[in-house]
Amino acid sequence: MTEEYKLSDKDKEKKKTKDIKRRYIIYLVIIILCCIVFLRHLVNLQIVNGQEYLDTSIKRIITNGVIYANRGNIYDRNGIPIAGNRMGYCIEYVDTDLSNREKNEMLYKLIKLLDQNGDTYKSTLRTIFNFSTFTFNVNREGLIKQVGLSDEDKKILMDADPEEVFKYMREKTFDIDPGYTDEEAFRIMEFRYEMLIKPATLSNPLLIAEDVSIETVTVLEERNSEFPGFSTFSKPFREYYDAEAIAHVLGYMGNIGSYYEEWSKEYPELGYTPNDKVGVAGIEFALEQDLRGINGKTRKEVDTEGRLASYEVEVAPKPGQDIYLTIDLNLQKAALDSLARNIEIIREKEHKDNFHDANAGAVVAMDVRTGEILAMVSYPTFDPSVFLEGNYEQINYLINHPDNITLNRACNGAYAPGSTYKPLVAIAALESGVIKPETKIDTPYKKEIGGLIWTNPEGNQKEINLEKALATSSNMFFFQIGYETGIDNIVKWAKNFGFGSKTGIEIGESIGSLASREYKLKYLNEGWVPADTCNASIGQLYNAFTPVQLVNYVASIGNGGKLYTPHLVRKRVEPTGEVINTEITYRDSTVKQSTIKAVQKGMVAVANSQDGTAVEIFKDFPFKVAGKTGTAETSKKGTHSSNALFVCYAPADDPEIAVAVVVERGVRGAFTAPIAKDVLMTYFNLKDSAN
Amino acid sequence: MRRIFGSKIFIISVVIILLLLLAAFTAPEDSKLGAVRNILTAPLSPLQKGIETVSDKIKDSVNFFREIRTAREENQELKKKIEQMEQELEKVYRLEKENEDLRKILSFKEQFTQETVGCNIIAKDSGNLFETFTIDRGSRDGISVNDPVINANGLVGRVARVDLFTSKVVSIIDTESSVSARLSRTRDLVILRGDAQLRLEGLCRLDYIPPDVEVSVGDKVETSGMSSLYPKGIIIGEIIQITKNEGQFDYHAIVKPAVDFRRLEEVVVIKVGAEQGE
Numbered sequence: 001m002t003e004e005y006k007l008s009d010k011d012k013e014k015k016k017t018k019d020i021k022r023r024y025i026i027y028l029v030i031i032i033l034c035c036i037v038f039l040r041h042l043v044n045l046q047i048v049n050g051q052e053y054l055d056t057s058i059k060r061i062i063t064n065g066v067i068y069a070n071r072g073n074i075y076d077r078n079g080i081p082i083a084g085n086r087m088g089y090c091i092e093y094v095d096t097d098l099s100n101r102e103k104n105e106m107l108y109k110l111i112k113l114l115d116q117n118g119d120t121y122k123s124t125l126r127t128i129f130n131f132s133t134f135t136f137n138v139n140r141e142g143l144i145k146q147v148g149l150s151d152e153d154k155k156i157l158m159d160a161d162p163e164e165v166f167k168y169m170r171e172k173t174f175d176i177d178p179g180y181t182d183e184e185a186f187r188i189m190e191f192r193y194e195m196l197i198k199p200a201t202l203s204n205p206l207l208i209a210e211d212v213s214i215e216t217v218t219v220l221e222e223r224n225s226e227f228p229g230f231s232t233f234s235k236p237f238r239e240y241y242d243a244e245a246i247a248h249v250l251g252y253m254g255n256i257g258s259y260y261e262e263w264s265k266e267y268p269e270l271g272y273t274p275n276d277k278v279g280v281a282g283i284e285f286a287l288e289q290d291l292r293g294i295n296g297k298t299r300k301e302v303d304t305e306g307r308l309a310s311y312e313v314e315v316a317p318k319p320g321q322d323i324y325l326t327i328d329l330n331l332q333k334a335a336l337d338s339l340a341r342n343i344e345i346i347r348e349k350e351h352k353d354n355f356h357d358a359n360a361g362a363v364v365a366m367d368v369r370t371g372e373i374l375a376m377v378s379y380p381t382f383d384p385s386v387f388l389e390g391n392y393e394q395i396n397y398l399i400n401h402p403d404n405i406t407l408n409r410a411c412n413g414a415y416a417p418g419s420t421y422k423p424l425v426a427i428a429a430l431e432s433g434v435i436k437p438e439t440k441i442d443t444p445y446k447k448e449i450g451g452l453i454w455t456n457p458e459g460n461q462k463e464i465n466l467e468k469a470l471a472t473s474s475n476m477f478f479f480q481i482g483y484e485t486g487i488d489n490i491v492k493w494a495k496n497f498g499f500g501s502k503t504g505i506e507i508g509e510s511i512g513s514l515a516s517r518e519y520k521l522k523y524l525n526e527g528w529v530p531a532d533t534c535n536a537s538i539g540q541l542y543n544a545f546t547p548v549q550l551v552n553y554v555a556s557i558g559n560g561g562k563l564y565t566p567h568l569v570r571k572r573v574e575p576t577g578e579v580i581n582t583e584i585t586y587r588d589s590t591v592k593q594s595t596i597k598a599v600q601k602g603m604v605a606v607a608n609s610q611d612g613t614a615v616e617i618f619k620d621f622p623f624k625v626a627g628k629t630g631t632a633e634t635s636k637k638g639t640h641s642s643n644a645l646f647v648c649y650a651p652a653d654d655p656e657i658a659v660a661v662v663v664e665r666g667v668r669g670a671f672t673a674p675i676a677k678d679v680l681m682t683y684f685n686l687k688d689s690a691n
Numbered sequence: 692m693r694r695i696f697g698s699k700i701f702i703i704s705v706v707i708i709l710l711l712l713l714a715a716f717t718a719p720e721d722s723k724l725g726a727v728r729n730i731l732t733a734p735l736s737p738l739q740k741g742i743e744t745v746s747d748k749i750k751d752s753v754n755f756f757r758e759i760r761t762a763r764e765e766n767q768e769l770k771k772k773i774e775q776m777e778q779e780l781e782k783v784y785r786l787e788k789e790n791e792d793l794r795k796i797l798s799f800k801e802q803f804t805q806e807t808v809g810c811n812i813i814a815k816d817s818g819n820l821f822e823t824f825t826i827d828r829g830s831r832d833g834i835s836v837n838d839p840v841i842n843a844n845g846l847v848g849r850v851a852r853v854d855l856f857t858s859k860v861v862s863i864i865d866t867e868s869s870v871s872a873r874l875s876r877t878r879d880l881v882i883l884r885g886d887a888q889l890r891l892e893g894l895c896r897l898d899y900i901p902p903d904v905e906v907s908v909g910d911k912v913e914t915s916g917m918s919s920l921y922p923k924g925i926i927i928g929e930i931i932q933i934t935k936n937e938g939q940f941d942y943h944a945i946v947k948p949a950v951d952f953r954r955l956e957e958v959v960v961i962k963v964g965a966e967q968g969e
Contacts, residue, residue: 060887067938067939068940069938070902070938085940086901087899087901087902087940214880214917215917217882217899218871218915218917218918221871221884222869222871222918222919222920222921223837223919224867225851225867232882234898234899234940234941235940236940236941293938296938296939301887303866307866307867308884309866309887310886310888310889310896313936313937313939316939317937317939319938
């Protein structure tokens with residue numbers, strides 16, 4: 001029994017072992033199978049599709065980027081560069097899910113970095129809240145709307161002390177650590193406010209700073225893990241080279257934001273964004289659409305922090321046209337030098353009518369055969385780069401200066417022409433048959449014309465003809481012939497010679513005004529009296545012309561009566577190399593050649609006859625010059641010197657160049673003739689050396 | 692028999708003989724015991740010679756293998772030296788060009804003032820290339836975040852994360868990497884970035900090349916002196932392609948790094964962080 005039991009026990013034991021073994025094998029097979037499955041998956045994950053999965057694990061987003069088109073360069077007529085572009089770096093930001101504390105810490109680091117490299121940044125908060133005085137620069141409503149966390153808070157903040165508002169922003173809105181000083185906190189707030197008002201998304205990042213140093217870019221790029229959300233990009237920035245002499249012609253560029261409201265409709269339609277800069281004056285403004293080019297588009301891959309992973313060009317940008325001006329930069333500089341120098345000289349000059357207040361002026365030189373403006377100077381001038389740098393202190397200084405520094409006096413300054421108008425009156429008189437070239441007119445010291453008694457500053461000149469009258473600038477002669485010609489005839493011929501209307505120059509210009517019946521009626525609501533014609537005949541009364549109108553007029557006298565369209569752009573060059581030359585256009589003044597000849601003769605006498613008003617200045621000049629001086633009284637007579645003008649063309653027998661000079665409070669017209677002389681001298685010397 | 696072997700005297704005498712023999716063999720040459728050895732060794736000497744010859748042979752062949760190993764090491768070292776020399780030659784070229792020998796030599800020396808530590812790569816992220824990988828040294832070895840990583844060929848990357856015994860390195864082909872670089876020939880500053888597409892081929896993108904700078908294929912790129920992380924003058928690679936997009940102002944180039952990111956075993960970490968006390 002026991003044996004049997006033992007046996008079966010042993011059997012059982014054996015069976016049990018076998019059982020365990022079998023189980024063990026089954027388990028082993030299962031485990032091995034599992035391992036194989038896992039291994040297969042692992043291989044699949046890591047090796048076969050590893051790269052793919054890695055790529056998808058790094059979250060990236062495809063979005064569109066901008067390739068900024070290169071703005072066209074601007075050159076003088078000989079190809080000397082005036083405006084171009086350089087590469088600059090910008091910083092943009094994409095919101096990441098950092099805590100307030102982390103964000104503030106990062107911004108503090110960024111501020112230190114920017115400071116260290118002397119870089120500036122955009123700040124809307126600064127324009128609203130003045131930190132140094134703790135006051136609001138503008139109505140606080142917009143700010144409160146943004147920073148108030150609840151309607152209740154907003155209500156309280158509207159009436160709270162600025163200090164309370166600051167404290168609220170610091171502690172509540174932006175949660176800035178008390179460890180920072182108020183100033184540090186304010187600067188952090190400047191960035192936080194920017195991020196608050198313009199949410200920065202991957203497809204529309206927030207522009208933080210423009211044109212920062214390479215040092216800042218280096219740190220932001222290399223240490224990008226310390227500045228999550230920040231990235232850099234490059235774009236062309238406008239650059240002016242030695243442009244102070246040509247500032248008013250060139251103009252400058254400004255932030256579209258400042259002009260956005262005015263043209264809120266046009267700019268977005270033309271594809272501008274609020275961060276863009278546009279030409280706001282001069283050629284930069286006038287040829288904005290030719291210069292700007294068309295931005296391109298990239299398809300870019302960015303990670304969640306806005307960092308560029310890769311990109312490809314989707315639409316290539318189209319650079320703007322290069323502009324070649326008609327200006328000769330050397331002549332331009334000579335004109336400015338001479339103008340500035342002679343204004344000093346005039347101011348110091350001893351003369352009974354000199355109030356020593358000359359301080360501004362303009363010079364325009366034009367090719368009488370084409371209408372090309374060879375030089376256009378306005379004084380005082382400025383460095384247009386100031387506007388590019390966004391240096392607001394200097395910009396405000398320039399804009400608010402009592403001398404109106406940024407005004408282009410050559411195009412927008414309207415001056416009574418004084419005696420420079422006399423050739424026009426002579427043309428009107430000759431054309432209407434009031435006088436013939438050799439007609440002699442009695443010019444006593446005193447005479448009654450048109451109901452008023454007039455005196456001749458030149459004294460009793462007795463019987464003189466037109467040539468002598470122009471040479472000596474006889475007022476009495478022109479009172480007489482003007483009166484006889486009549487204002488309507490004078491106005492007709494003034495209009496024929498371009499006065500009272502725009503010349504058509506590319507950049508902004510003033511129409512000026514023309515002394516006429518309509519003008520007096522319109523602006524003074526008064527009827528014309530005969531004595532008005534006498535005043536108008538010597539370039540006074542309501543006559544006010546721009547230097548560019550004057551130069552166009554004198555050029556026309558020089559070339560025999562053609563009014564070319566004054567222009568500053570000689571040619572435009574497409575990025576493809578295609579050249580678009582400016583078409584030379586002119587209008588005929590319809591003046592008779594005999595008339596022109598008689599007037600020319602008189603103007604030659606101004607600079608060449610014994611008693612010519614400018615003969616002293618041109619006596620050694622190698623070319624014969626035809627000119628006319630002008631001294632125009634202003635409304636401030638008695639406390640201010642008169643405005644002084646000089647117009648001329650040369651060489652007198654085969655004219656090439658016409659010059660108009662105006663010096664505000666320049667005392668006597670003849671005082672400004674040396675400026676024209678310097679311009680002519682430089683022009684002919686340059687021409688010589690070029691040959 | 693049993694008694695003899697069992698007797699205490701026999702055991703004692705055997706032990707004494709054995710001790711004597713041991714003493715004789717181990718005694719110095721001039722010792723009196725030497726006689727005993729001589730007597731004993733004389734008949735054994737042919738046998739011993741044979742043994743010695745065999746052992747010499749074995750020793751020789753062992754030495755032969757050992758020498759091969761040293762030769763190989765030497766060879767590797769020489770290769771490394773050649774690479775280094777090539778690198779230095781490039782630097783010399785630059786020095787000549789800049790004509791600022793003294794200053795350059797100083798900065799050149801500066802490059803070697805930082806302590807370095809050699810590391811082995813112990814893990815890498817999936818993919819064929821060493822974009823991000825782990826090395827066998829960590830904070831215990833004085834490695835800090837942002838320390839530059841190089842090998843004999845040039846710049847590898849920087850340390851992105853440090854643990855006690857290991858560190859994570861982000862290479863220059865990774866999209867997280869940006870390096871302030873300089874064109875060796877023209878000295879212009881540029882930014883070298885990892886590119887999501889180019890990294891697959893072990894290449895980098897060179898951004899911000901100003902339009903007035905003429906670069907050509909084959910131009911060398913090195914770390915600039917302006918970098919906030921990398922010492923000056925470490926070779927990065929050479930330009931293999933220039934991409935001037937139509938109408939774009941600045942342009943970019945594709946750089947083939949001097950380091951082969953397909954095969955990377957050992958790297959050197961320059962302990963910049965430790966020196967700056969970061």
